[in-house]
Amino acid sequence: MSTDRTRSPWWVLTALCVGYFMILLDMTIVAVANPAIMTGLHTDVSKVIWVTSAYLLTFAVPLLITGRLGDRFGPKYLFLGGLAVFTLASLWCGLADSIGSLIAARAVQGLGAALIAPQTMAVIGRVFPWDKRGAAMGVWGGVAGVATLVGPILGGVLIDNGGWQWIFYVNVPIGLAGLVLGGWLVPKLPTNGHRFDVPGVLLAGIGMAALVFGIQQGNTYHWASWVWGMIVGGLAVLALFLFYQSRNTEEPLVPLGLFRNRNFAIGNIATSALSVGMAAQMVPSYFYLQVVRDFSPTKAALVFAPMAVVSGVLSPVVGKYSDKLPPRYLPTFGFVVFSLGLWWFIHLATPNGSIAWICVSAAMLGVAGACIWAPLPATALRSLPLEQMGAASGIYNTTRQVGSVLGSAGIGALLTARMTAHSLPTGSSIQAGHLPDAIKVPYAAALTDSLYLTLALLVFCAISTVFLVPVQPAGAMASAAVKEEAKAEVG
Known part of the structure; x- marks a missing residue:
């Protein structure tokens, strides 16, 4: 492997992870900021959910074409362009003085994220040999774990000390660093001409x-x-x-023939269902900690810190084993553990539930995440030819983000419905530290009722990943063909 940092796959991965980290940091920071945004901009639950949904919607739909744009014009340029758009939109978010302005700025942020995300997976698939992709995806998944840890805690500190606006301002220096590293380290890769649908x-x-x-x-x-x-x-x-x-x-735009590959089809089904569930889990969980338990944003984030720490530590290790184990083992185990951990959290999330045991349940979710986030995309993409990597990564990211959009929209409707069923208010009058004791029990019940949606989807994912099958990676097949051709020439 070349020692030139502009050509070493691991240095390329370093630059890609900065952009990927920023996207995930922004998503996790906003999850803990919803109550503060709702109060600061004098809005209600249904409108504050749009701060997330607008971002996810404009993130999801363009992914179908931004992967192809990377194939045609080069993933490096799309990656850098996305970083620039995302960074400027983050500044706009921080300056927003109304819920409408914030939602619009978040929509532009989503466009920037849509340019960034598929390039990371496509470049990993093109610069790493097939037998190293699992390890690379493990590091990629580890970055997700770190962002999941840093985002809520950093968001909590910023909200407690400077206001919700600072959760967006923090993206500006990260984005600038990503632009410098991306311009230096990400290589120019061969391009392919594409029609655009x-x-x-x-x-x-x-x-x-x-x-x-x-x-x-x-x-x-x-x-x-x-x-x-x-x-x-x-x-x-x-x-x-x-x-x-x-x-x-x-x-x-979507080559449906890719779904004839069983692992790719199952991977997309599972990741979309998981994304629905994850988006539907974060909002009620943080509302429970901040509104029912009167925790500050920082303290609420620390409760879920074990999930991110465990996931970040285990993901690189799990990534190495994902190249060697049958593909169904790790994701299925992960979904089963995730289901058990969430079921436990639902039963602990009462006005007087043990925070120590909730932290343990969060650690279980971290173990589960490490077994899912890296192995699942590695398995889904492993047997596809390199020339389809851009389209496939765009589709995979799209199904994941479409799931997040539907989860965010669904949880907004479900939460409002459950609060109405329990005769609870949904507006900005609901604030951390101001919820009357008399309605804490029904409020907690409304929140945990909504988490059964996530639990059902996790069980579905566990069943679907049982049907993943071992395949010979495309890179390995190509190498074998070259060797056979060389033997024939020698003969």
């Missing part, structure tokens, strides 16, 4: 926007007929999108 992008965007808006705003408008029209219309447009993709013989 503009009708496909429009159909996917319209369908997703209508579906998410309908789900998230349903309770606000009392599930009026036009709300159901938005939901049904969104589903119909997405069905039309899939039909159009199946008939596009030139270069579809």
Whole structure:
């Protein structure tokens, strides 16, 4: 391996991880800031959820094409462009003085993230040999664990001492560092010409926007007929999108033929379901700690710190073993442990539940995450040819983010519905340290009721990953073919 840092895969991974870290840091920081944003901008639960949903929506839809843009113009340039957009949008978020302005800025942030995310997976797939990709994805997953740890704790400290605006300002120096490292270390890779499926992008965007808006705003408008029209219309447009993709013989936005690969199909199903569940888990969990238990944002983040610490430590180790073990073992084990840990947390999350045991349940979630986040994408992409890596990584990231969008929208509707069922207020009057003792029990019950959605999805993921099968990686097959050809020439 070359000692030139601009060519060593591990130095390239270092630069990529800075951008990836910033995206995840931003998502986890915002999770702990929702109560403060709701109070500071005088809004309610349904609107503050849009701060996350707008970001996830504009993150998810462009991913279908930004992977292809990386193949055509070079992942390095898309990565750097995304960092620039994300950094400037972060500054706008911090300066926002209304919930509408903040939501708009978060939407632009999502566009920047959509440019960054698929380039990280595509570059890893192209610069690392097949037998090192699991280890590389382990480091990549470890970065996710660190961001999950640093984000809420740093967010809590910033909110407690400077205000919610600083959770966005902190992205500016990280983004600038990422631009410098990316320009220096990420190599220019060969490009491929691609057609761009503009009708496909429009159909996917319209369908997703209508579906998410309908789900998230349903309770606000009392599930009026036009709300159901938005939901049904969104589903119909997405069905039309899939039909159009199946008939596009030139270069579809989503090459449906990739889903003939069993591991790729199962990986996408599992990651989308997991993302729905994760997005649906974080909001009620932090509301429970800050509103029901009267914890500061920093203290609430520390309760979940064991999850991030364990995940960050174990992910690189698990990544090495994922190259050697049958592909179903680690993800299935991870989903089973995740289900058990969340079930335990649901039963602990009462007004007087043991915080020590909640920390232990969080550590269980960290073990589970380490067994899922790196092995699952490595298995999904391992047997695909290199020329399809950009499209495949774009699809994989899209299904994950679409799951997060639906989870964020769904939890907003579900939380509002459960609070209404328990006759609870949902507006900015609900603040940490100000919840009357008389309604803490029903408030906690409303929050934990919503977590059963995540639990059901985790059980589904555990069942689906049982069907992952061992395959010979594409890189290994190519190497074998070269060796056979060399033997034939010698003969």
